[in-house]
Amino acid sequence: xxxxxWLQIGLLLVLLTGITPLLGGYIxxxxxxxxxxxxxxxxxAERRLSALLAGREPAGQDWKGYAxxxxxxxxxxxxxxxxxxxxxxxxPFNPQGFRSGPWDLSFNxxxxxxxxxxxxxxxxxxxxxxxxQMAGIAVNGFLSAAVGVATGIAVARGFAxxxxxxxxNFWVDLTRALLYVLLPLAIVGSVFLVSxxxxxxxxxxxxxxxxxxxxxxxxxxxxxSQKAIMLLGSxxxxxxxxxxxxxxxxxxxxxxxxxxxxxxxxPAALTATYGRMVGNRRQGWALYAVMLAxxxxxxxxxxxxxxxxxxxxxxxxxxxxxMEGKEQRLQASDSTLMAVAATAVGNxxxxxxxxxxxxxxxxxxxxxxxxxxxxxxxxxxxxxxxLLMVLLAVFVAGLMVGRTPEYxxxxxxxxxxxxxxxxxxxxxxxxxxxxxxxxxxxxxxxxIFNAGPQGFSETLYTYTSQANNNGSAFAGYVGxxxxxxxxxxxxxxxxxADLAGGAAMLVGRFLxxxxxxxxxxxxxxxxxxxxxxxxxxxxxxxxxxLLLATISIVALLTFVPALxxxxxxxxxxPRLF
Numbered sequence: 133x134x135x136x137x138w139l140q141i142g143l144l145l146v147l148l149t150g151i152t153p154l155l156g157g158y159i160x161x162x163x164x165x166x167x168x169x170x171x172x173x174x175x176x177a178e179r180r181l182s183a184l185l186a187g188r189e190p191a192g193q194d195w196k197g198y199a200x201x202x203x204x205x206x207x208x209x210x211x212x213x214x215x216x217x218x219x220x221x222x223x224p225f226n227p228q229g230f231r232s233g234p235w236d237l238s239f240n241x242x243x244x245x246x247x248x249x250x251x252x253x254x255x256x257x258x259x260x261x262x263x264x265q266m267a268g269i270a271v272n273g274f275l276s277a278a279v280g281v282a283t284g285i286a287v288a289r290g291f292a293x294x295x296x297x298x299x300x301n302f303w304v305d306l307t308r309a310l311l312y313v314l315l316p317l318a319i320v321g322s323v324f325l326v327s328x329x330x331x332x333x334x335x336x337x338x339x340x341x342x343x344x345x346x347x348x349x350x351x352x353x354x355x356x357s358q359k360a361i362m363l364l365g366s367x368x369x370x371x372x373x374x375x376x377x378x379x380x381x382x383x384x385x386x387x388x389x390x391x392x393x394x395x396x397x398x399p400a401a402l403t404a405t406y407g408r409m410v411g412n413r414r415q416g417w418a419l420y421a422v423m424l425a426x427x428x429x430x431x432x433x434x435x436x437x438x439x440x441x442x443x444x445x446x447x448x449x450x451x452x453x454x455m456e457g458k459e460q461r462l463q464a465s466d467s468t469l470m471a472v473a474a475t476a477v478g479n480x481x482x483x484x485x486x487x488x489x490x491x492x493x494x495x496x497x498x499x500x501x502x503x504x505x506x507x508x509x510x511x512x513x514x515x516x517x518x519l520l521m522v523l524l525a526v527f528v529a530g531l532m533v534g535r536t537p538e539y540x541x542x543x544x545x546x547x548x549x550x551x552x553x554x555x556x557x558x559x560x561x562x563x564x565x566x567x568x569x570x571x572x573x574x575x576x577x578x579x580i581f582n583a584g585p586q587g588f589s590e591t592l593y594t595y596t597s598q599a600n601n602n603g604s605a606f607a608g609y610v611g612x613x614x615x616x617x618x619x620x621x622x623x624x625x626x627x628x629a630d631l632a633g634g635a636a637m638l639v640g641r642f643l644x645x646x647x648x649x650x651x652x653x654x655x656x657x658x659x660x661x662x663x664x665x666x667x668x669x670x671x672x673x674x675x676x677x678l679l680l681a682t683i684s685i686v687a688l689l690t691f692v693p694a695l696x697x698x699x700x701x702x703x704x705x706p707r708l709f
Contacts, residue, residue: 480603
């Protein structure tokens with residue numbers, strides 16, 4: 133550990149806290165229909181696109197109408213991306229002459245991008261044309277992120293509404309998220325990455341001679357533009373298979389720091405947007421404080437764990453930092469910070485091999501996801517996921533004092549709690565079921581690279597990442613033909629991983645989203661009750677501690693047994709693993 137490493141973490145938190153109310157206020161004005169700096173330039177495009185999608189006089193939608201629009205739009209996006217992936221051989225901008233991959237891999241990839249996961253069982257630089265990267269991967273990075281932002285705003289409206297059942301119009305919200313939030317930020321981010329040295333071109337591969345006299349092929353493409361939206365939109369899928377570990381995506385230490393800030397910016401800002409929408413900015417700051425505390429706690433554990441020798445290094449008599457699997461041009465703090473940020477947000481971007489982290493250090497990214505992706509979380513979904521946990525905390529507090537729980541002056545009744553329970557436990561059930569299925573069948577076993585606890589950790593991490601729509605990986609779990617995978621005697625195991633993972637990503641994305649919209653619809657227009665002496669305030673430090681405890685207890689009760697079989701047993705028995 134170094135002072136500069138801790139200073140970098142501190143600077144990130146200061147900048148993020150400063151950006152949050154500014155960007156959050158801007159997003160609030162955008163979705164409130166107010167004029168902003170970009171209205172003059174983008175207003176005509178907004179009106180035309182909204183009229184095309186929602187009609188000239190868009191009507192408000194209740195939660196069922198809003199959810200139906202979300203599902204219909206996402207289904208069309210999935211089908212379009214699947215067709216793009218299946219027709220590579222006839223596409224333009226394909227100088228390498230790439231052909232389409234297996235159908236099950238296309239299913240997995242389409243499910244990954246539409247669910248805002250960015251999981252990569254594919255190697256983009258060696259399997260996808262520039263057309264597929266731009267029209268397929270990058271476009272869906274925008275669209276899936278916009279769906280998340282729109283849904284988060286709709287859920288916030290339901291909590292804030294004092295009359296009526298309408299949550300807004302999905303098509304209008306989608307248009308505003310694309311034009312006013314994601315597109316401008318992605319343009320700025322792309323220009324910055326290019327200025328730092330990231331590649332941006334439509335040229336094909338370049339063949340180079342190395343200093344040692346060998347040859348090397350460098351894949352070129354629209355890297356910076358795709359990277360920017362994947363960072364901002366919480367998708368995480370990079371142009372290259374190795375993601376931010378390659379300098380052409382993550383060219384410098386400054387670029388790495390800004391990439392981490394880009395990952396966190398919109399999810400953090402939405403807490404400030406929420407505070408403004410409900411008319412009490414302290415509510416937003418309370419959510420932000422809990423998210424920030426959990427993020428800082430994760431960094432405070434992971435950074436020291438990765439700043440000392442690993443058990444294998446000690447056994448070999450080696451000293452120094454655990455730099456195996458990390459970029460030598462970056463510090464341990466850079467790798468740790470991006471790993472913590474990416475798994476806290478649901479982004480999946482990485483500049484190191486998480487498979488090479490220590491047992492304790494590797495458990496932190498996994499634990500971040502096991503909280504339900506509410507430590508900032510993906511754009512939009514992090515906000516409504518946290519709001520579900522808020523209602524659960526309010527319910528628990530009500531049980532302790534024998535009082536009907538209330539939030540924002542609205543009674544939380546049986547219907548809301550049932551929906552919150554569905555939203556809170558659906559993803560953990562998917563994770564545990566898929567992990568058990570994978571390690572207990574010969575088809576699932578074919579995808580596991582390592583033996584023992586590490587192999588279990590690979591599998592648990594895979595389905596935790598996929599079901600929580602994160603996209604990061606331990607790198608050992610195989611979803612494509614790899615001859616050295618244990619027991620890999622055909623495509624059956626590969627197909628299992630592709631199909632099971634794709635299903636986990638889709639269910640993990642849309643089931644909690646539907647539950648959150650249903651909760652918002654139930655709360656929208658509910659009669660408010662004036663605060664009394666027995667009303668528990670939800671914008672105080674006391675409630676923030678209760679919320680933090682609720683999130684931690686739910687995650688611990690769900691996942692500690694599974695963690696003990698993988699990363700924690702490695703950390704507790706260093707001589708063996």
